[in-house]
Amino acid sequence: MSLRRSIRKKMYGGDNFMNISDIRYLPRWVILLIDILFVCAAITFGKYLIEKLSFGTEKIFYDDTQMYLIIASVSVFFMFVFKTYAGIIRHSTFIDLFKLFLSTFCTTVVLGAVSFSYYLLTGKRMIYMSIPFLAIFFATSFMMLFLFRLFVKEFFQIVREFRRSTLRKRILVLGIDEQSVAVARAIVENPTLPYHVVGFLTQRHDSRRANLLGKPIYSKEKIENNTKEDLIIDGVLLVKEIMTKEEMNSWVNLFLEKDLQVFKAPLLQKVRSADMGGSIQNLQIEDLLNRKPIRIENEEVRKRHYGKNILITGGAGSIGSEIMRQVAQFSPTLIVVVDQAETPLYEVELEMRNKFPGIPFKFILGDISNKHAIEPIFKKYEFSMVYHAAAYKHVPLIEENPREAVLVNILGTKILATLSSKYGVNRFVMISTDKAVNPTNVMGASKRVAELFVQALQNTEGNTTKFITTRFGNVLGSNGSVIPHFKKQIEAGGPITITHPDIVRYFMTIPEACDLVLQAGTMGNGGEIFVFDMGEPVKIQDLATRMIKLSGLEPHSDIKIIYTGLRPGEKLYEELLSDDAKTMPTPNEKIMVSKDPIMDFEEIDHYTRGITRASLRREKIEVVQLLKNIVPEFKSNNSIYEVLD
Numbered sequence: 039m040s041l042r043r044s045i046r047k048k049m050y051g052g053d054n055f056m057n058i059s060d061i062r063y064l065p066r067w068v069i070l071l072i073d074i075l076f077v078c079a080a081i082t083f084g085k086y087l088i089e090k091l092s093f094g095t096e097k098i099f100y101d102d103t104q105m106y107l108i109i110a111s112v113s114v115f116f117m118f119v120f121k122t123y124a125g126i127i128r129h130s131t132f133i134d135l136f137k138l139f140l141s142t143f144c145t146t147v148v149l150g151a152v153s154f155s156y157y158l159l160t161g162k163r164m165i166y167m168s169i170p171f172l173a174i175f176f177a178t179s180f181m182m183l184f185l186f187r188l189f190v191k192e193f194f195q196i197v198r199e200f201r202r203s204t205l206r207k208r209i210l211v212l213g214i215d216e217q218s219v220a221v222a223r224a225i226v227e228n229p230t231l232p233y234h235v236v237g238f239l240t241q242r243h244d245s246r247r248a249n250l251l252g253k254p255i256y257s258k259e260k261i262e263n264n265t266k267e268d269l270i271i272d273g274v275l276l277v278k279e280i281m282t283k284e285e286m287n288s289w290v291n292l293f294l295e296k297d298l299q300v301f302k303a304p305l306l307q308k309v310r311s312a313d314m315g316g317s318i319q320n321l322q323i324e325d326l327l328n329r330k331p332i333r334i335e336n337e338e339v340r341k342r343h344y345g346k347n348i349l350i351t352g353g354a355g356s357i358g359s360e361i362m363r364q365v366a367q368f369s370p371t372l373i374v375v376v377d378q379a380e381t382p383l384y385e386v387e388l389e390m391r392n393k394f395p396g397i398p399f400k401f402i403l404g405d406i407s408n409k410h411a412i413e414p415i416f417k418k419y420e421f422s423m424v425y426h427a428a429a430y431k432h433v434p435l436i437e438e439n440p441r442e443a444v445l446v447n448i449l450g451t452k453i454l455a456t457l458s459s460k461y462g463v464n465r466f467v468m469i470s471t472d473k474a475v476n477p478t479n480v481m482g483a484s485k486r487v488a489e490l491f492v493q494a495l496q497n498t499e500g501n502t503t504k505f506i507t508t509r510f511g512n513v514l515g516s517n518g519s520v521i522p523h524f525k526k527q528i529e530a531g532g533p534i535t536i537t538h539p540d541i542v543r544y545f546m547t548i549p550e551a552c553d554l555v556l557q558a559g560t561m562g563n564g565g566e567i568f569v570f571d572m573g574e575p576v577k578i579q580d581l582a583t584r585m586i587k588l589s590g591l592e593p594h595s596d597i598k599i600i601y602t603g604l605r606p607g608e609k610l611y612e613e614l615l616s617d618d619a620k621t622m623p624t625p626n627e628k629i630m631v632s633k634d635p636i637m638d639f640e641e642i643d644h645y646t647r648g649i650t651r652a653s654l655r656r657e658k659i660e661v662v663q664l665l666k667n668i669v670p671e672f673k674s675n676n677s678i679y680e681v682l683d
Contacts, residue, residue, distance in 0.1 A: 072186065073117060076182040080182060081175060085171075109175070112145050113142075206231070207272040211276075221275070222251060236253065238254075240258070242257070275301040286325070339556050343370045345369070348423045348424075350362050350376070351450075352427035352429060354382035354385075357551060357552060365556070366393075369396075370397065372398045376404050376415070377402075407446055429485065433473070433479045433608055436480050443484040444650060444665075451488040459501045459503045465506060467555055472509060477669060487668050489567060490637045490668070493505065493637075494643075497565065506559060507567040511572050520581070524581070524582055524585050533599060536599060541577075543575060568630070569632045604675070659679075
């Protein structure tokens with residue numbers, strides 16, 4: 039589109055805003071005309087200097103019009119020869135500069151030759167064709183033509199940068215170490231990224247007068263004592279791998295207090311500079327709750343799985359699928375996965391076969407409470423390890439359907455554990471929950487009964503299987519957990535629903551939880567309940583507030599927070615140890631053994647038979663009453679079953 043058409047479209051098309059970037063290029067004749075004007079200006083300047091300096095007293099033959107016509111004509115001729123007007127000025131290169139030099143030089147040489155020839159023939163000077171004049175003309179015309187192109191090029195560059203900076207987020211990079219500077223350089227050198235680095239941020243006080251990549255360095259006090267409007271920034275970018283959890287929480291608290299967006303970037307070694315844009319993301323609440331994961335003894339774990347047949351129940355769930363990913367790294371002979379959720383099982387099968395093409399998998403759609411379907415699997419594959427992650431876990435749903443909790447969480451565990459003992463499985467690792475401690479809901483109580491049965495089975499005559507239980511709290515990002523739920527509510531514009539303003543929970547990551555499971559499978563001697571030091575509990579209200587702020591929104595104005603009241607069976611806080619339990623240390627300081635009260639096998643076996651029969655009769659009240667008989671510390675909370683206590 040030419041300049042004329044662009045302007046006409048703007049004037050008559052209803053859009054009266056003229057954007058400089060809409061002008062693609064000036065017509066060639068306009069560039070040529072501008073160049074001729076610069077040549078004339080150079081002639082005038084040279085003539086003025088010659089007259090002032092009184093060079094030459096010889097008689098001259100000229101008038102101004104003739105002089106301008108001769109010099110301009112020769113200049114235009116060589117402009118056509120070298121096509122100095124043909125390029126797009128904003129994209130001028132060294133080649134364009136060289137063409138200008140050749141055109142101006144040839145013009146000067148030809149004018150000098152013509153003037154000298156005329157002088158030899160007539161004895162008169164042709165216009166101001168003395169050597170001083172030609173030198174002044176050459177330098178002036180070349181400089182004007184060059185500076186004109188340089189100005190246009192820089193002008194468009196400045197306009198582009200200005201437009202980019204107004205469209206891009208203005209950010210500070212946290213840190214002045216090599217990693218932070220490398221990430222900042224990758225952003226600065228990639229103009230397509232939607233970020234504009236305006237400076238660096240550090241806790242040090244000796245760097246305020248220094249610059250990095252031409253950008254100023256600010257101290258922490260600069261952020262503390264100013265608003266985001268004063269600093270003219272939108273957010274802060276950090277590399278979380280080089281920070282401790284405490285450091286990151288301290289900084290993020292400050293940024294959120296100042297309503298700054300917080301972005302995270304990976305280490306530059308983990309991503310190509312060209313892919314940096316897709317790697318920069320908003321900081322997530324999981325990043326703040328993450329802790330340094332347990333580092334398991336890989337050699338010991340490898341020995342337990344290498345060349346072995348492994349069974350994983352609930353393999354389509356959050357915990358089960360992660361256990362599968364970790365176990366597959368140790369080259370087992372076979373991994374058998376059992377789950378009754380058809381679509382998730384199919385999806386995890388596609389993932390595993392693609393990610394671990396060399397590992398044999400067997401995916402079985404089945405119900406762990408159906409012994410006739412499960413026993414042939416044990417008989418056929420001779421498992422060395424069983425990871426039992428299958429369970430019903432959603433508190434309100436299970437509170438309404440206690441029968442299902444008994445059939446899956448209790449009967450299913452009983453069948454798997456009994457078959458493991460019968461077929462000589464080396465180790466059976468059960469995934470339990472902190473809700474099994476002093477339970478206030480059916481789900482927690484059913485898991486506690488499963489714990490009691492597994493522990494009791496350990497001590498039966500003839501048993502060689504080591505039964506191990508792992509107990510931990512909420513995992514980040516698991517199906518149905520609070521964080522994905524809050525994210526959906528924020529994306530929908532709110533409100534966020536919280537059951538109670540004082541409710542608190544422990545959190546850990548899924549890989550962290552599965553590290554614990556694998557570690558327990560290697561260190562356990564049988565009959566233990568392993569609990570994990572989960573750090574400080576997190577207040578759910580604070581969690582929701584931070585998630586809203588990390589999304590760039592304001593709690594209570596952009597996203598409302600509504601309290602709905604505790605759900606049936608829900609309690610304000612979870613516990614990892616029962617009141618009368620003692621703990622023993624393990625080689626890993628983050629893992630402890632809980633010495634909970636145990637039950638004789640005959641007693642717990644009798645109870646589980648009775649509660650299974652009640653479940654098959656669909657006697658809801660009877661089922662819950664039997665749960666309370668087996669687990670005396672089970673006291674219902676905010677539930678219809680409180681009358682049974």
